[in-house]
Amino acid sequence: MKTVYDVIIVGAGPGGSAAAYYLNQAGLDVLLLDKSEFPRDKTCGDGLTPRALHVLSDMGVLEHVEQIGFNIKGIEIHGRKGNRIIAPIPTHETYPDHLVIAPRLKLDHLLLEKAISKKIEFQSSVRVTGIENKNDKVVVRSSLKGVKIEYWSRLVIVAVGANINLLQKIGVLKVQPEMILAARGYYEGLEGLSDRIEAHFEDVPLPGYGWVFPISKTSANIGLGYWKSRFPWKKPPSSARTAMKDWLSKSGHLSRMMKNSSSIGQIKGYPLRVDFQSAPTQLGRILLVGEAAGLVSPLTGEGIDFALESSKLAAAYIVEMFEKGDFSNEEIRGYDSMLRKHFQKLFIFLARIRQIYVNPTLMNKYILATKRYPELKDLLIRVLLSQAEASELVNFSVIRKIVFGI
Ligand SMILES: Cc1cc2nc3c(=O)[nH]c(=O)nc-3n(C[C@H](O)[C@H](O)[C@H](O)COP(=O)(O)OP(=O)(O)OC[C@H]3O[C@@H](n4cnc5c(N)ncnc54)[C@H](O)[C@@H]3O)c2cc1C
CATH class of the missing domain: 3.50.50.60 (FAD/NAD(P)-binding domain)
Known part of the structure; x- marks a missing residue:
C-alpha cells in the first residue's frame, strides 16, 4: 500500500x-x-447505447461485452391502443448501429x-x-x-x-x-422476443415508461421508471416495485409474453439521479x-x-x-x-x-404522425439514444407534423 x-x-x-x-x-x-x-x-x-459501446470499443472490451450480452438491432415504442413504432437503430458516423443488453x-x-x-x-x-x-x-x-x-x-x-x-x-x-424511481426483474421462458428492445407507455405511471430488454431469445430484463408528476394531485405509486407489479398484472402484451415464463430472482427497485x-x-x-x-x-x-x-x-x-x-x-x-x-x-x-414527450397523448400523436412522415421515426430514436440535437424534436415543423398532421 x-x-x-x-x-x-x-x-x-x-x-x-x-x-x-x-x-x-x-x-x-x-x-x-x-x-x-x-x-x-x-x-x-x-442497456448499453451506441455511445456506451463506442467507449467500450475504445477500452478494447467491445467484443467481450457483446459475448456476455445480447445484440439489439431495433426499437419498438408501444403507445396506446396498440399503436406502435418499429425502427432499426440508425447508422451514425461515430457510434455503432446496435445496442447490447449486458x-x-x-x-x-x-x-x-x-x-x-x-x-x-x-x-x-x-x-x-x-x-x-x-x-x-x-x-x-x-x-x-x-x-x-x-x-x-x-x-x-x-x-x-x-x-x-x-x-x-x-x-x-x-x-x-431530482430522481427517477425505477425497478426491474429478470424473466426466462418468455415468448415473442426479438432483437429489438421495447418501450411501453400504457399501464405504467406517467410521466414514465416500461421496458423489455431481451438478454437472450427467451429471457429479458423487464422494468419501469417514472418521474415525479408535475401535477400535485396525481398520487405516485407507493414504490417502483409496486408500480412494476401493477404493470405486469395489467398489460395484455406482457401477459401474452410471460404466459409460460418464470422470474429469476426478485424485482428490485433503485433511484436514478x-x-x-x-x-x-x-x-x-x-x-x-x-x-x-x-x-x-x-x-x-x-x-x-x-x-x-x-x-x-x-x-x-x-x-x-x-x-x-x-x-x-x-x-x-x-x-x-x-x-x-x-x-x-x-x-x-x-x-x-421529457416534459413534452413522456406523455402518452403526445407520444400517441407522434406515433400516428410517423405513419405519414417516416423520417420522424429515425429522429425520435436518435434523440432517445442521445445522438441527435434534441432541439430537432421541438422545432416548428416537427411540432406541426405531430399536432396538426401537416
Ligand atoms: C432500474 C434502473 C434501470 C436502469 N437502466 C439503465 C439502462 O438500461 N442503461 C443505462 O445506461 N443506464 C441505466 N440505469 C442507470 C445506470 O444504472 C447508472 O446510471 C450507472 O450505473 C451509473 O454508473 P456509475 O459508475 O456512475 O455508478 P454505479 O454503477 O452506481 O457504481 C457505483 C459504485 O460505487 C460503489 N459505492 C457506492 N457508495 C460507496 C461508498 N460509500 N464506498 C465505496 N463504494 C461505494 C457501489 O458499490 C458501486 O459499485 C438504470 C438505473 C436503474 C436504477
Whole structure:
C-alpha cells in the first residue's frame, strides 16, 4: 500500500473502472475502492447505447461485452391502443448501429478486471465514510469490515452512482437531487422476443415508461421508471416495485409474453439521479463522475454511457494536470467547465423534451404522425439514444407534423 496515491477512485461501477483504465494508460498510481465484493449486481436495465459501446470499443472490451450480452438491432415504442413504432437503430458516423443488453453482474466485473493492473490497486469491501481536502492532498476515510482505514492521494474521483449519502456527508451535495424511481426483474421462458428492445407507455405511471430488454431469445430484463408528476394531485405509486407489479398484472402484451415464463430472482427497485444541469461536479481536489455528477439522461434514464464518457474525460483532464504539475484551484475548477461544455446543452434539451414527450397523448400523436412522415421515426430514436440535437424534436415543423398532421 502506498502512502500517497496519485488518484483514489471511490466506486468501481462503469464510471470508476473506466476512470481507472484511462488513468492507467498514463501510468498514474491509482487506488480503486468499492464497498462491494465483485462480481456484484447493480439494479439496472442493462442497456448499453451506441455511445456506451463506442467507449467500450475504445477500452478494447467491445467484443467481450457483446459475448456476455445480447445484440439489439431495433426499437419498438408501444403507445396506446396498440399503436406502435418499429425502427432499426440508425447508422451514425461515430457510434455503432446496435445496442447490447449486458447484465451488470457480468459487465461491471469485466470492466473492473480490465481496469486492474500493476498500477491500479483494487480494494473491495471498503465503504468510504468521508473524504476531506487537506491542503495539497485529500484524505479518504473508510471502513473495511469494521476496521477504520485512512488513505491519502493528490486527487480523488468520486464514482458512487446514486448513493447520495456520501456526497451529502462530505458537503458537495447540498440539495435533494431530482430522481427517477425505477425497478426491474429478470424473466426466462418468455415468448415473442426479438432483437429489438421495447418501450411501453400504457399501464405504467406517467410521466414514465416500461421496458423489455431481451438478454437472450427467451429471457429479458423487464422494468419501469417514472418521474415525479408535475401535477400535485396525481398520487405516485407507493414504490417502483409496486408500480412494476401493477404493470405486469395489467398489460395484455406482457401477459401474452410471460404466459409460460418464470422470474429469476426478485424485482428490485433503485433511484436514478438526473440532475446534471444543476449538480455540483467538484469540491476542492474531489472530482465527481457519472451518476455521482447527476449524469443520467433525464429523458430515458440511461447513464452507463455518460458514466463511461465522463470518466474518460475526467481521466484526460487529470492526466493533463499531472503533466503540467498544475493543481491550482483555478485549474481544478476548470473540470466543471469542461464537463458542462460536453454535456450541458444536451441535458437541458433532454429535460425539456421529457416534459413534452413522456406523455402518452403526445407520444400517441407522434406515433400516428410517423405513419405519414417516416423520417420522424429515425429522429425520435436518435434523440432517445442521445445522438441527435434534441432541439430537432421541438422545432416548428416537427411540432406541426405531430399536432396538426401537416
Ligand atoms: C432500474 C434502473 C434501470 C436502469 N437502466 C439503465 C439502462 O438500461 N442503461 C443505462 O445506461 N443506464 C441505466 N440505469 C442507470 C445506470 O444504472 C447508472 O446510471 C450507472 O450505473 C451509473 O454508473 P456509475 O459508475 O456512475 O455508478 P454505479 O454503477 O452506481 O457504481 C457505483 C459504485 O460505487 C460503489 N459505492 C457506492 N457508495 C460507496 C461508498 N460509500 N464506498 C465505496 N463504494 C461505494 C457501489 O458499490 C458501486 O459499485 C438504470 C438505473 C436503474 C436504477
